[in-house]
Amino acid sequence: MNDWSADRPATDDDQLDPRLLRSRKRLLDAATHLLSTGGVEAVTVEAVTRMSKVARATLYRHFGGTAQLLAATFERLLPRVEVSADSGSVRDQLIALLTAQADLIDQAPLNITTLAWLSIGSVGGDPADSAAITSLRSRVIEEYRQPFDRILTQPDVQAQLGNIDTTFAIVQLLGPVVFARLTGLCTVDHDGCVQLVDDFLAARKQGDKPIPAEFGHDLNRPGAVGGPC
Numbered sequence: 001m002n003d004w005s006a007d008r009p010a011t012d013d014d015q016l017d018p019r020l021l022r023s024r025k026r027l028l029d030a031a032t033h034l035l036s037t038g039g040v041e042a043v044t045v046e047a048v049t050r051m052s053k054v055a056r057a058t059l060y061r062h063f064g065g066t067a068q069l070l071a072a073t074f075e076r077l078l079p080r081v082e083v084s085a086d087s088g089s090v091r092d093q094l095i096a097l098l099t100a101q102a103d104l105i106d107q108a109p110l111n112i113t114t115l116a117w118l119s120i121g122s123v124g125g126d127p128a129d130s131a132a133i134t135s136l137r138s139r140v141i142e143e144y145r146q147p148f149d150r151i152l153t154q155p156d157v158q159a160q161l162g163n164i165d166t167t168f169a170i171v172q173l174l175g176p177v178v179f180a181r182l183t184g185l186c187t188v189d190h191d192g193c194v195q196l197v198d199d200f201l202a203a204r205k206q207g208d209k210p211i212p213a214e215f216g217h218d219l220n221r222p223g224a225v226g227g228p229c
Contacts, residue, residue, distance in 0.1 A: 024062050026052040031073040036110065040117055043070055064128045071132040074114045075139055079104055081147055090157045091197060094173070097147050098193040102177045106188075112181050114140060145170055161204045172200050 030052035034042040045066060049056050063069040081100050087093070105111055118137055145166065151157060152166050173196055177188045188196070 020058070020061065023052075023054045023058050027054050027059055027062060027069070028073055028076055030054075031069055032077060035070070035073055035077070035113075040070065040113065043073065045069075064126060064132075067126070067129040068132040070117065071129075071136040074110070074117065075136045077110050078114065078136075078139055078143060079108050079111055080143060083147060090151065090154075090160060091201060093151045094197045094200070095190075095194055097151065098173055098177070098197060099190050101144070101174055102188045102193055105177055105181050112178070115178060116182065144174065148173070161201070164204070169200070172203075173197065 027048055030048045031043050034047055034051065043066060045056060045059060048054075048069065049059055059069070063072065081097070081104055083097050083100050088096075114136075118133070118140065148170050149166050152161075152164050152169055158164065176196060177193075180186050180188050186192075
């Protein structure tokens with residue numbers, strides 16, 4: 001059993017206590033610094049409490065352990081993709097969005113660290129850890145997919161491209177960017193984003209007509225490769 005298992009978890013009243021709000025901020029400030037300078041391995045209970053000058057017992061009133069602390073830190077640092085208001089053709093909008101996403105992934109290493117941490121089975125047996133990491137995963141998914149959904153669900157775009165599975169569209173467009181960055185294979189620049197978008201749009205059409213919905217890739221259908229994302 002962990003030595004912190006008997007500590008009383010933070011309650012709603014605790015979270016309104018100004019002293020605990022300040023201690024939580026100091027803990028997250030310390031974890032942020034350690035994560036930025038030393039990576040995931042640097043964020044330990046000992047290092048965070050030492051840097052923040054917050055007692056170990058207080059840390060465990062906020063977070064059950066390092067998994068919850070890391071999840072909260074990643075969520076705090078999660079950058080937003082800023083794109084201009086919808087304008088231009090669907091091609092122009094997708095190129096602008098994908099380029100912004102690629103630039104963010106290339107210039108903000110913690111963004112790709114978050115994806116890597118979520119992908120390597122960071123959820124342990126503690127339900128509280130699972131809840132914290134599920135919350136982070138939901139935030140990451142929302143940050144990535146919301147701008148794509150905004151473009152791909154427009155009626156005029158669906159008229160051009162047919163009934164799109166937006167989840168798989170994100171995999172097709174953003175997946176190569178993430179893979180290239182994770183492996184160090186290459187950096188996907190603006191020209192690479194243009195090619196990815198053009199290939200995606202070309203694949204969505206047969207001649208001058210959009211692909212009918214029944215021929216599209218539906219990740220949620222029975223027997224789909226990989227199952228639902």
